[in-house]
Amino acid sequence: MILVESQVGVRTTPIVPMTTRLGPVHISVTDRTKALAIWRDVVGLKLLREEGNALWLGAAENPLIVLETGATKPVQAHTIGLYHVAIHVPTRADLAQFAVRALQRNVRISPTDHLVSEAIYAWDLDSNGIEITFETPWRGTLADPESGDRTYAKTSDGKPHSGREPIDLDELLGELGTTPVLAAEMPAGTRIGHIHLHVGDLGVAMGFYRDVIGFAGIFIIRQFGMGDVGLDYPPHIIAFNIWAGPNAGLPMAGTAGLRWFTVVVPDAGSLGEIEARLVAAKAPLSRVENGVETEDPFGNRLRVVVG
Numbered sequence: 001m002i003l004v005e006s007q008v009g010v011r012t013t014p015i016v017p018m019t020t021r022l023g024p025v026h027i028s029v030t031d032r033t034k035a036l037a038i039w040r041d042v043v044g045l046k047l048l049r050e051e052g053n054a055l056w057l058g059a060a061e062n063p064l065i066v067l068e069t070g071a072t073k074p075v076q077a078h079t080i081g082l083y084h085v086a087i088h089v090p091t092r093a094d095l096a097q098f099a100v101r102a103l104q105r106n107v108r109i110s111p112t113d114h115l116v117s118e119a120i121y122a123w124d125l126d127s128n129g130i131e132i133t134f135e136t137p138w139r140g141t142l143a144d145p146e147s148g149d150r151t152y153a154k155t156s157d158g159k160p161h162s163g164r165e166p167i168d169l170d171e172l173l174g175e176l177g178t179t180p181v182l183a184a185e186m187p188a189g190t191r192i193g194h195i196h197l198h199v200g201d202l203g204v205a206m207g208f209y210r211d212v213i214g215f216a217g218i219f220i221i222r223q224f225g226m227g228d229v230g231l232d233y234p235p236h237i238i239a240f241n242i243w244a245g246p247n248a249g250l251p252m253a254g255t256a257g258l259r260w261f262t263v264v265v266p267d268a269g270s271l272g273e274i275e276a277r278l279v280a281a282k283a284p285l286s287r288v289e290n291g292v293e294t295e296d297p298f299g300n301r302l303r304v305v306v307g
Contacts, residue, residue, distance in 0.1 A: 004143045016214035022192040023262030028071040038124040044186040059190035072254040075127035079251040082258035084129030088193030093175040095134040111167035126256035196239040205240040264307035
């Protein structure tokens with residue numbers, strides 16, 4: 001059982017507006033056909049448009065993922081970058097629909113019960129990580145070690161939960177009823193819920209995403225080797241881990257993986273406050289349309305824009 005250490009030095013309230021959200025995530029891939037075979041046909045995103053080598057995919061007409069073709073090699077293991085991007089769906093039946101699309105095409109999945117959410121993990125053919133998530137906050141809570149409860153999570157009726165238990169797929173597929181109508185696409189309301197990154201140091205990552213970008217510190221679990229920031233919980237917004245190893249560096253040029261992710265703030269004032277904190281932290285900074293581009297201390301790129 002994972003035991004959670006004190007979080008007094010980690011937990012904060014957010015200094016960005018509560019309406020801050022994640023926008024499109026840009027990911028490089030090696031091949032258009034192979035990429036669409038997963039992101040469109042299995043994940044269920046709609047191809048909205050193509051601009052040069054960029055494929056814009058989303059749910060309904062809302063862009064979520066931008067695939068940039070032209071990488072010359074798949075994701076490089078043990079490097080800084082994307083662990084997975086999490087696409088959050090509105091209903092549990094939508095999670096079941098994703099499972100059906102994957103099973104029909106013999107795509108490997110890992111259905112995992114995190115208690116406050118249910119998630120199915122998958123990978124595209126370049127090994128970019130994908131998580132499809134249905135949020136279930138009513139089922140329990142994360143631990144409060146300051147109250148003496150150091151277990152990772154607890155169900156609503158008080159039982160400890162590991163946060164890593166398998167989902168019963170038969171029970172999940174039962175959400176589709178006895179005569180299911182299978183859906184090829186994700187529904188309206190699907191969104192980028194969080195992004196999970198490989199970093200080199202948990203404390204340094206927490207300092208950047210909490211104190212500079214401005215999300216709330218949620219936890220660092222050193223036994224897990226990961227941390228979380230967000231707005232309130234659930235859901236978290238950015239997770240980070242050190243699972244790539246102590247000497248992880250940026251991948252070689254031309255490698256598939258994260259190009260950048262987008263943080264969307266509601267107004268120019270909020271953008272200005274983040275920009276001022278980036279300048280004070282001596283973080284890299286350049287102008288982009290409607291905002292700025294920067295990178296965390298390990299080289300993960302992000303853009304902060306006004307939505």
